[in-house]
Amino acid sequence: MGRRARETAGEAEGLFDVADLVAAAAPAAAEEGRAFRDGPEAARLLRVAEIHAEPAAAASWRGRQIIARFPGARLVGTDSHWRIPHLHGNGGNVERWVRIKSETLVLGERASLTVRPNGRSADWIAPGLSNGCAMACAYCYVPRRKGFANPLTVFTNVERVLGALGRHIAATGPKREPNQCDEKAWVYDIGENGDCSVDDLISDNTADLVHAFRHWPTAKASFATKFVNPDLLRLDPRGRTRIRFSLMPPEDSRLLDIRTSPVPARVRAAADFLDAGYEVHFNLSPVVIRPGWREAWGELLQRMDDVLPRRVKEQAAAEVIMLTHNEDLHGVNLGWHPRAEELLWQPGLQQPKRSENGALNVRYRTAVKREAVEALTALIGARAPWLRVRYAF
Numbered sequence: 001m002g003r004r005a006r007e008t009a010g011e012a013e014g015l016f017d018v019a020d021l022v023a024a025a026a027p028a029a030a031e032e033g034r035a036f037r038d039g040p041e042a043a044r045l046l047r048v049a050e051i052h053a054e055p056a057a058a059a060s061w062r063g064r065q066i067i068a069r070f071p072g073a074r075l076v077g078t079d080s081h082w083r084i085p086h087l088h089g090n091g092g093n094v095e096r097w098v099r100i101k102s103e104t105l106v107l108g109e110r111a112s113l114t115v116r117p118n119g120r121s122a123d124w125i126a127p128g129l130s131n132g133c134a135m136a137c138a139y140c141y142v143p144r145r146k147g148f149a150n151p152l153t154v155f156t157n158v159e160r161v162l163g164a165l166g167r168h169i170a171a172t173g174p175k176r177e178p179n180q181c182d183e184k185a186w187v188y189d190i191g192e193n194g195d196c197s198v199d200d201l202i203s204d205n206t207a208d209l210v211h212a213f214r215h216w217p218t219a220k221a222s223f224a225t226k227f228v229n230p231d232l233l234r235l236d237p238r239g240r241t242r243i244r245f246s247l248m249p250p251e252d253s254r255l256l257d258i259r260t261s262p263v264p265a266r267v268r269a270a271a272d273f274l275d276a277g278y279e280v281h282f283n284l285s286p287v288v289i290r291p292g293w294r295e296a297w298g299e300l301l302q303r304m305d306d307v308l309p310r311r312v313k314e315q316a317a318a319e320v321i322m323l324t325h326n327e328d329l330h331g332v333n334l335g336w337h338p339r340a341e342e343l344l345w346q347p348g349l350q351q352p353k354r355s356e357n358g359a360l361n362v363r364y365r366t367a368v369k370r371e372a373v374e375a376l377t378a379l380i381g382a383r384a385p386w387l388r389v390r391y392a393f
């Protein structure tokens with residue numbers, strides 16, 4: 001049976017030959033060329049000097065591709081991508097927080113292939129192909145359990161992850177009722193613990209996911225991003241991937257979103273991504289309460305209204321998420337970015353919340369949060385009335 005025939009049969013069953021999906025994706029990505037990935041801007045973000053790799057990850061096809069991309073990097077074996085004492089357990093690494101993100105890469109095999117229900121940013125949280133990120137947002141929740149360093153971990157067992165997704169999508173069947181996540185498709189968040197746009201600078205993991213979702217008519221991929229990677233414009237997602245540009249007032253972003261693309265560039269990129277076949281939404285988060293925050297958000301919404309063309313506005317929606325923080329991360333951040341903590345750590349406005357894993361998180365007090373959500377929702381109604389708010393909390 002030829003590839004197209006197999007795809008058609010697979011589509012009917014909701015199942016696919018995953019090896020074929022990956023094989024079909026990889027040459028396509030290679031043919032398309034990766035001008036940005038190989039250019040100076042990407043090199044400024046990533047100067048990989050050290051790769052920690054689990055043996056199976058290093059031996060895998062994807063792992064070998066990644067290692068070959070960084071021929072000058074020192075390869076270090078590790079038993080577990082999750083616990084590398086020299087990295088995660090070394091308190092001295094806090095001072096090198098940003099540098100480690102640039103110079104260190106971890107390769108591992110994803111153990112859990114569970115698809116979790118969500119209902120907010122997406123219907124389902126997919127098992128992602130990365131954990132951590134080369135950017136350094138001070139509020140990022142990913143390092144909360146990682147200790148003193150949060151380098152980018154890339155998972156190399158792509159076929160197993162795509163297989164798990166395909167089986168879940170087949171078992172779930174079509175969406176019968178529209179909901180705030182999507183009218184017709186089940187939405188799978190593929191980037192819960194990383195940034196797929198940056199992952200694409202390392203390997204074709206994001207391309208493989210985007211291409212796989214083209215073949216799943218009942219499902220849609222979705223990821224939030226703070227990085228404009230023009231290489232993603234070449235992936236031809238055919239409407240089956242939703243990119244959510246994360247936005248906050250530029251002055252907050254310059255302090256809190258270290259190493260990300262400037263906010264105006266993210267707004268400007270929206271039309272290009274729509275024209276390239278993505279659905280484009282916005283992730284208005286985290287909302288950080290500080291003197292003048294309402295005015296700053298009002299200006300951002302006005303800028304969106306001024307800059308975005310009608311075709312973007314007609315399909316756009318947004319999620320609004322208030323800041324949450326974490327006591328241990330607050331302590332770590334004081335070691336590398338104390339100015340950010342002046343904004344993020346506001347005990348007078350925040351209340352503790354013990355998470356399921358026992359960590360002490362904080363969020364804005366109930367009344368403070370309610371009032372802020374109402375204020376921002378009203379600002380959206382006044383400055384960007386075309387922007388449907390999918391949810392705000």
Ligand code: SF4
Pocket residue numbers: 132133134135136137139140141142193194195226
């Ligand atoms: S871009 Fe996302 S994953 Fe990366 S540091 Fe920022 S919040 Fe964390």
